[in-house]
Amino acid sequence: MRGFRTIVGLSLLVALGAGVGHAANDDDPFAPKAGASDQPPNPGAAPSSPTAPAAPLPPECNGVNLTEDICQQSNNGLLAKTAGYAVLAVLLFTILRMWWNRRGTSSAPVRFITPMLLAGAGAGTLSGLDPLRSVHLKCCIANHDFVTKVLLQDSEVARAVLLGVLPAFALFFVVAVLEKLLKR
Amino acid sequence: MNRYVISVGGTGQHVALALTRLVRAGALEGLKLIALDPDNETRLPQLLRAPTPSLSGAKHPLQDGVVKAPFDIARLGQKSFEQLFVDPDHPKEQELFQCLFDADEASIAIHKGMYGTPCVGATVFAEGANGDLIQNLLRPLSSATQVFVCGSVVGGTGAGIMHKLIGEIRRYYTHEIFGIFMLPWFDVSATGGKGAITPATITRNASHGVKYFYEHTIPNLTASLLIGYPGTTQSAVLKKLTLGEGNMGENPHYLHLAAARGIVELPAAHTANRGVKAYGMVHDLRNEGWLLDAAWESGVPLRKLLRALRVQHNLVSFLVLPENRNKILSYYTSWLGSSDFFAPLDGSIKLNVTDKKMRHSFAEHVLDRFAEIKEEVELCVNWAQKIFPVELIDQSDDALMKELSDAFMKRAESAGHWKRLQAIWKGRELPANPDKPNTGADVAEHHAQIILDYALGN
Numbered sequence: 001m002r003g004f005r006t007i008v009g010l011s012l013l014v015a016l017g018a019g020v021g022h023a024a025n026d027d028d029p030f031a032p033k034a035g036a037s038d039q040p041p042n043p044g045a046a047p048s049s050p051t052a053p054a055a056p057l058p059p060e061c062n063g064v065n066l067t068e069d070i071c072q073q074s075n076n077g078l079l080a081k082t083a084g085y086a087v088l089a090v091l092l093f094t095i096l097r098m099w100w101n102r103r104g105t106s107s108a109p110v111r112f113i114t115p116m117l118l119a120g121a122g123a124g125t126l127s128g129l130d131p132l133r134s135v136h137l138k139c140c141i142a143n144h145d146f147v148t149k150v151l152l153q154d155s156e157v158a159r160a161v162l163l164g165v166l167p168a169f170a171l172f173f174v175v176a177v178l179e180k181l182l183k184r
Numbered sequence: 185m186n187r188y189v190i191s192v193g194g195t196g197q198h199v200a201l202a203l204t205r206l207v208r209a210g211a212l213e214g215l216k217l218i219a220l221d222p223d224n225e226t227r228l229p230q231l232l233r234a235p236t237p238s239l240s241g242a243k244h245p246l247q248d249g250v251v252k253a254p255f256d257i258a259r260l261g262q263k264s265f266e267q268l269f270v271d272p273d274h275p276k277e278q279e280l281f282q283c284l285f286d287a288d289e290a291s292i293a294i295h296k297g298m299y300g301t302p303c304v305g306a307t308v309f310a311e312g313a314n315g316d317l318i319q320n321l322l323r324p325l326s327s328a329t330q331v332f333v334c335g336s337v338v339g340g341t342g343a344g345i346m347h348k349l350i351g352e353i354r355r356y357y358t359h360e361i362f363g364i365f366m367l368p369w370f371d372v373s374a375t376g377g378k379g380a381i382t383p384a385t386i387t388r389n390a391s392h393g394v395k396y397f398y399e400h401t402i403p404n405l406t407a408s409l410l411i412g413y414p415g416t417t418q419s420a421v422l423k424k425l426t427l428g429e430g431n432m433g434e435n436p437h438y439l440h441l442a443a444a445r446g447i448v449e450l451p452a453a454h455t456a457n458r459g460v461k462a463y464g465m466v467h468d469l470r471n472e473g474w475l476l477d478a479a480w481e482s483g484v485p486l487r488k489l490l491r492a493l494r495v496q497h498n499l500v501s502f503l504v505l506p507e508n509r510n511k512i513l514s515y516y517t518s519w520l521g522s523s524d525f526f527a528p529l530d531g532s533i534k535l536n537v538t539d540k541k542m543r544h545s546f547a548e549h550v551l552d553r554f555a556e557i558k559e560e561v562e563l564c565v566n567w568a569q570k571i572f573p574v575e576l577i578d579q580s581d582d583a584l585m586k587e588l589s590d591a592f593m594k595r596a597e598s599a600g601h602w603k604r605l606q607a608i609w610k611g612r613e614l615p616a617n618p619d620k621p622n623t624g625a626d627v628a629e630h631h632a633q634i635i636l637d638y639a640l641g642n
Contacts, residue, residue, distance in 0.1 A: 104525025104602035108511060112520050180519055 255312025298340025305344020367412025549624025
């Protein structure tokens with residue numbers, strides 16, 4: 001439970017642009033210790049945990065040199081991208097909300113909640129599917145040694161909700177409040 | 185200009201109601217009304233007193249719409265005409281009375297009107313004309329610059345008291361008095377009971393009334409306009425109106441507008457030709473909308489004014505739809521709302537109310553006044569639409585009117601209306617008045633006027 005709270009709290013921060021992906025790994029008891037990056041990668045090794053069987057290596061990982069640093073950087077990149085997705089979705093749907101407000105149709109709650117839900121859905125979809133996922137990240141996730149370097153690596157839904165939907169909701173709300181404060 | 189209109193009887197009230205609308209519409213200005221009739225309880229005088237709730241009292245377009253009895257009705261009470269004049273203890277009085285008046289006339293309840301019997305009206309008024317009541321009503325005329333007397337020379341009150349009344353007016357006012365007199369303008373159904381007004385009564389009254397008018401009243405007037413409709417020619421505008429027994433409300437007719445036109449035409453005609461004492465008016469059957477096209481005192485044709493009022497009515501009606509009212513008011517109570525769609529109006533509210541907590545109630549006042557303006561405009565527009573067929577009022581290829589009418593089908597979901605209002609009001613917020621704080625009504629009137637100006641210019 002404590003871990004879940006940490007992740008949710010961090011995911012909000014990530015959405016706001018703070019790249020603190022490493023902090024999540026500090027609590028991970030299975031994360032390789034410092035200096036483990038010197039160890040050579042072992043793509044062919046059996047998975048260390050029976051509950052998380054590694055997927056077969058994608059063909060594009062053949063010949064890709066993975067290190068802990070590379071996977072941590074990929075993880076940071078993933079967090080930055082999900083933050084970007086959230087910002088992009090919030091930006092787009094805030095424009096929709098503002099346009100809708102100028103049109104004046106529908107009630108105020110509908111004009112606010114609909115774009116917020118759409119922003120959350122957009123950010124969640126992009127975060128879950130991650131269309132811009134790099135080869136290194138794919139290989140890190142496929143690698144049983146480095147998979148733990150990637151936050152919420154084993155669940156696209158959890159990543160969509162925690163890194164996409166919730167930060168988008170929060171950011172959408174913050175932007176709306178800021179706009180309101182500026183106008184009053 | 186300190187111009188007075190003295191309306192006499194029910195027909196006079198019809199003309200006064202036409203003038204009320206024309207002043208509210210901006211076609212005429214600066215008229216003060218003195219309405220005389222013994223009956224001020226039925227629907228017609230009630231309508232004149234308050235054409236809409238917001239146009240009563242000091243806000244009446246004619247400054248005072250209250251219909252007053254031309255004699256002390258409280259003193260006379262609810263007595264019949266005979267009871268007023270005949271002492272039952274003196275049989276000679278009764279004999280004399282019965283020589284002059286028939287039984288129907290004798291039984292008329294004066295407080296309800298004269299029921300088309302000028303001789304009754306004339307007798308009662310002659311008795312009470314010297315009383316304080318009528319003198320107090322006429323005394324303000326001493327400061328008048330022009331006086332118009334309007335009424336019927338056919339009915340009981342108008343025909344009965346007109347001649348004597350003009351004489352009384354002359355006590356206080358010696359300048360130009362113009363008469364606007366209506367000849368028969370409606371028929372009555374002949375089904376009324378004993379004592380009811382019949383077509384024969386009207387014909388008889390018209391004959392006597394016009395004769396008396398030409399022989400005795402004309403010399404006391406600067407110039408007069410006589411208007412009537414014999415019902416011989418039927419057209420889209422000139423229609424026969426048949427009133428039934430007990431019809432005590434307003435019956436809009438084109439001739440009331442034509443009579444109101446006398447306010448503009450008579451002084452001008454008199455200036456052009458001082459020798460003419462009586463005028464008539466020819467209705468152009470080939471151009472039945474000629475009164476719509478004529479320029480009124482504001483210099484703007486009535487058609488253009490009505491069209492601007494209809495644009496204003498459309499936009500203001502949209503604004504005060506319950507859903508839109510809630511949308512606007514919710515902005516001042518909930519952080520979820522937005523003022524973007526009514527930004528210029530919100531701008532005026534913010535400029536005039538610095539205390540955020542007060543803005544909601546101020547906005548309520550603004551919207552309440554908008555609702556009143558809608559009613560006031562309806563008063564004018566609906567009346568015109570009863571007088572003229574739609575095709576005569578509407579301008580062809582009026583893109584704005586068509587767009588607004590079509591968009592209004594969507595009711596509160598019409599984005600086009602908000603867009604139009606934003607465009608019209610943009611940069612026209614009402615600044616705060618440091619000398620006298622603006623009220624919600626001031627803000628609403630300011631924004632309604634901008635709409636009207638826009639409609640007049642487009």
